[in-house]
Amino acid sequence: MASSIRVRATSNGDITEVQALIQHPMDTGLVKNPAGELIPAHYIQQLKFECNGKDVFVADWGTAVSKDPYVKFSFKGAKKRDELKISWTDNKGASDTTTAKIA
Amino acid sequence: MTTTTGPLATRRLILQGAASVALLGLGNLPFAATPARAAANDKYPEEAFRQKNEADAIKALYGKTAEPSDKVKLDAPEIAENGGVVPVSVTTTLDKVTSISFLVAENPFALAASYKFADGTIPAVANRLKMAKSTKLVAIVEADGKLYSATKDVKVTVGGCGG
Numbered sequence: 001m002a003s004s005i006r007v008r009a010t011s012n013g014d015i016t017e018v019q020a021l022i023q024h025p026m027d028t029g030l031v032k033n034p035a036g037e038l039i040p041a042h043y044i045q046q047l048k049f050e051c052n053g054k055d056v057f058v059a060d061w062g063t064a065v066s067k068d069p070y071v072k073f074s075f076k077g078a079k080k081r082d083e084l085k086i087s088w089t090d091n092k093g094a095s096d097t098t099t100a101k102i103a
Numbered sequence: 104m105t106t107t108t109g110p111l112a113t114r115r116l117i118l119q120g121a122a123s124v125a126l127l128g129l130g131n132l133p134f135a136a137t138p139a140r141a142a143a144n145d146k147y148p149e150e151a152f153r154q155k156n157e158a159d160a161i162k163a164l165y166g167k168t169a170e171p172s173d174k175v176k177l178d179a180p181e182i183a184e185n186g187g188v189v190p191v192s193v194t195t196t197l198d199k200v201t202s203i204s205f206l207v208a209e210n211p212f213a214l215a216a217s218y219k220f221a222d223g224t225i226p227a228v229a230n231r232l233k234m235a236k237s238t239k240l241v242a243i244v245e246a247d248g249k250l251y252s253a254t255k256d257v258k259v260t261v262g263g264c265g266g
Contacts, residue, residue, distance in 0.1 A: 015225065028233070030211060045147045056221045058145070059230075062152040064207055064215035066188045066231040066263075075224040 007100040009084050016102050017074045018049060018057070020086060028063035043091055044069065050085040051078050051102075078102055152214050157206040157241055160214040161250070164204060169243050169250035172197070177242040177253040183234060186263030192229035193253070197246035200226035204245075209238035233263035 004023040009016055022044065029041025047059040047069075056075045078084070080102055087097040151164035161169060176194045183189040193203050203226065204217040215232045226244065234240075237258045244251045 028211075054221060055145075055219075056224050058219040060147055060152075060217040060219070062212055062214050062216065064210050064212065064233045066233050070229075070231050072192075072229040073218070073224065073227065075221070077223045 003098045004096045005086050005088070005098045007084065007086055007098065009100050009102045011078060011080050011102050013080075015074050015076055016051075016078045016084075017072070018084065019070070019072045020047075020049075021068065021070050022047070022088060022096075023068055024088075024090065026063065026065055026067045026069060030063075041091060044088045045091050047071070047088040048086070049073075050087075051075070051082060148217065151217070152212060154213060155211070157208050157213040157239075160206055160212075161204075161243060164214065164217060165202075165243070165245060165250055167250055169252035171253065172244075172251035173253075175242055175244045175251050175253035177240065177255050179240055179255050179257050181256075182258045182260065184260045186234040186236070186259040186261055188231050189234050189257065189259075189263070190229065190231050191240065192227070193242045193244065194227040195244050195246070195251075197226065197244055197251060199247040200244055202243075202245040203228055204243040205230070205232060206241040206243065207232060207234050207238050208241065210235050234259050236262050 006021045007018065009018045024044050025042055027039045027042040029038065031039050033039050041063060043063050044061050047061065048055055049057040057073050059071060082102045083099050084102060085097065085099045087095060089095040148164055151160050154160035154163050174196045179189065179191045191205060200220050202217060202219050205215045206213045207215050216230060218228050220226055234257060240255050240257050242253045
């Protein structure tokens with residue numbers, strides 16, 4: 001199965017810019033389906049970016065983050081071709097992990 | 104008869120026990136939330152995400168209050184056509200930033216997202232949030248142990264909670 005995480009990490013030598021797009025329904029638990037039943041909450045709670053053995057950026061998310069979440073940030077201290085590891089876990093205990101090479 | 108009342112009685116006892124434990128748990132919450140957060144920095148701040156208004160959420164998340172600062176720059180559209188996907192970002196010129204959070208005041212649960220920054224991570228973040236209706240948006244930046252905030256009003260044409 002293709003990964004739910006799409007990442008682009010680009011370095012200009014000093015600063016690495018990271019953009020990530022994740023496929024996830026991010027259901028709030030407050031919305032009803034066409035049959036009038038509540039769709040149970042299903043959302044990513046934590047998303048971590050790890051580079052060279054260090055957490056560089058951690059996101060804690062609630063239900064108000066949009067469906068198929070997008071996030072962008074930048075950090076220092078990585079080189080081109082270093083590996084960035086991205087992982088998330090959701091409120092149902094599901095998770096996914098991927099790695100990306102910094103370009 | 105004794106065989107049926109026996110198990111029933113114990114079940115009732117267990118239920119009573121569970122109820123009192125739940126009550127105790129609730130009573131402890133306001134005190135338990137902040138130390139737990141300080142001790143385990145990596146832990147998901149469940150309590151903060153369950154608060155309905157933004158002041159309670161900030162208190163549950165950080166255990167202190169924020170002061171407005173012009174060093175926090177919150178960027179969001181004045182009018183969001185689709186409340187389900189509102190692009191929002193924060194940048195700041197403050198030093199030693201450890202955390203940035205977004206709160207949407209009119210949402211069912213105020214806290215939307217909270218980000219933790221390591222040393223060397225640039226204190227700026229962009230993401231997309233849902234907004235139920237026109238609302239005040241609050242960004243909190245934690246820098247050198249203090250909290251700074253910026254707010255912006257966003258008009259929402261179509262709410263992000265529709266089916």
